[in-house]
Amino acid sequence: MGLTSQSTGIALLKNKFAIEKKHKDQIVIGLAGNPNTGKSTLFNNLTGLNQHTGNWPGKTVTNAKGSFSHKDKEFLLVDLPGTYSLLANSVEEEVARDFICFGNPEITIVITDATCLERNLNLALQVMEITDNVIVCLNLMDEAKRKGISINIDTLEKKLGVPVIPTVARDGIGTEELKETMYKMVKGEIKTKPLRLSYNDKIENLVKKIEPKLKDTLGDSFNTRWLALRLIDGDKAIIDSIKEILNINKFNEVEV
Numbered sequence: 038m039g040l041t042s043q044s045t046g047i048a049l050l051k052n053k054f055a056i057e058k059k060h061k062d063q064i065v066i067g068l069a070g071n072p073n074t075g076k077s078t079l080f081n082n083l084t085g086l087n088q089h090t091g092n093w094p095g096k097t098v099t100n101a102k103g104s105f106s107h108k109d110k111e112f113l114l115v116d117l118p119g120t121y122s123l124l125a126n127s128v129e130e131e132v133a134r135d136f137i138c139f140g141n142p143e144i145t146i147v148i149t150d151a152t153c154l155e156r157n158l159n160l161a162l163q164v165m166e167i168t169d170n171v172i173v174c175l176n177l178m179d180e181a182k183r184k185g186i187s188i189n190i191d192t193l194e195k196k197l198g199v200p201v202i203p204t205v206a207r208d209g210i211g212t213e214e215l216k217e218t219m220y221k222m223v224k225g226e227i228k229t230k231p232l233r234l235s236y237n238d239k240i241e242n243l244v245k246k247i248e249p250k251l252k253d254t255l256g257d258s259f260n261t262r263w264l265a266l267r268l269i270d271g272d273k274a275i276i277d278s279i280k281e282i283l284n285i286n287k288f289n290e291v292e293v
């Protein structure tokens with residue numbers, strides 16, 4: 038048996054989180070957000086009756102996916118479990134994080150509650166550390182308005198370096214703008230420059246040492262800077278995932 042990319046640990050890990058597409062041109066979009074921010078409402082607005090639910094492989098966490106078309110593109114939307122962070126403190130956080138990191142969605146939309154933006158931006162910043170292709174959706178804008186909260190969308194967009202779209206998902210407001218933004222991002226007409234946290238010299242030096250080794254092993258498929266930071270954190274779930282890749286590789290080499 039030859040060692041093909043299909044039989045390596047990297048491919049197996051990717052397959053674990055890969056979303057089954059109806060056809061290869063479907064564009065996979067992850068929908069992340071804190072609990073109760075309107076993710077499912079937005080998911081229902083966008084996908085209507087074209088939905089399927091099941092479970093994430095090996096987990097009791099529900100996996101809802103649905104499709105919709107906009108212009109000449111078809112999108113496959115994945116409603117991720119509601120989480121406050123991606124630190125993998127719970128099975129929901131682990132699923133959301135592993136999907137964003139290993140499932141390679143082309144875009145991740147972070148739905149935030151505009152009435153308590155500060156808390157919600159924590160998750161958005163974590164997602165923006167993993168991937169460049171992020172859209173921040175400011176939902177519950179009606180509630181924010183009722184509470185006298187006003188948000189300067191342009192300033193927020195400039196600071197975050199990714200598109201920010203205000204919505205009232207319950208009334209379908211902002212959905213068209215969101216679809217158009219996804220479309221333009223896929224077409225390469227919108228370029229992002231996500232705000233990234235910078236760490237002290239000690240950590241950055243460690244990243245410089247670890248990242249090339251990860252690149253040698255994993256190639257360009259994953260965000261190796263982010264993985265290096267997790268290793269420095271001593272993040273057990275990520276260490277296990279990387280061990281899984283290495284063990285499976287060794288196993289395949291024996292089989293060849």
Ligand SMILES: Nc1nc2c(ncn2[C@@H]2O[C@H](COP(=O)(O)OP(=O)(O)OP(=O)(O)O)[C@@H](O)[C@H]2O)c(=O)[nH]1
Nearest residue numbers: 071072073074075076077078119176177205206207
């Ligand atoms: N006022 C207002 N209510 C909204 C809006 N979007 C969603 N809701 C309501 O907020 C509640 C929560 O919405 P869901 O779509 O279930 O939120 P979720 O993020 O999927 O929640 P979890 O899956 O439990 O994390 C529901 O009662 C919705 O009708 C909005 O823009 N404005």
Ligand SMILES: [Mg+2]
Nearest residue numbers: 076077078119
């Ligand atoms: Mg939901």
